Amino acid sequence: MLEELQKIYTDVSEWLRFIETKHAAVFAVWTAVLIAVLSINEFWNLELYQMILILIPIVMGILINLLAFMPFLNRWSALKERCYKINQNNQSMGNNRVFYQSIFVQTYVNGQGTDAAVSRYKDLFRNCSNLPVQGGLEEDYMRQVIEVSTVASIKVYLFGISVKYLFCVLLLVMLGLIIA
Secondary structure, three states: OOHHHHHHHHHHHHHHHHHHHHHHHHHHHHHHHHHHHHHHOOOHHHHHHHHHHHHHHHHHHHHHHHHHHHOOOOHOHHHHHHHHHHHHHOOOOOOOOOOOOHHHHOOOOOOOOOHHHHHHHHHHHHHOOOOOOOOHHHHHHHHHHHHHHHHHHHHHHHHHHHHHHHHHHHHHHHHHHHHH
16 A cells, blocks of 8 residues: 555656646746846836836736745645636546546545545545555555645646636737737
8 A cells, every 4th residue: 555655646746846847837938028028128118007018917927827836835725625616527537546636626625634635535545446544654645645636736727827817918919919
């Protein structure tokens, strides 16, 4: 059982790293856009309200991505609840005890601590295999798998928001260029 949990933890951690890399890439795009805008001489000749209209969407994009880098996202109950509601009806996950979003959805217990989540994860293991959970270190790994799965799921949710926002801003810029 311990080996299985270690493999799952490694896999979930890799997904988290992958998601964080994606956030870093979008953050780099927003930062590059901000630097490019600020380095254009004509930008500084605009009226103040025009400068603000240009900077607000860029700063908002940066802030959305910075939110994903905040520590302990799994402790923000409103964000966790919203992420759960988005993912709870995803039938493609099934009762997967390895996929990070499935772990998050299946172990999510609103308002209750990680002990309730660990209990749900134990039940999932009992239903899917004959491997017993003996306690101690195995429960600690389960707790870590649940926490990392929760953070990864929230970061994926925030990445979706970030990408949608980026495309909306790009669409508005393109429309503005076409109209102008």
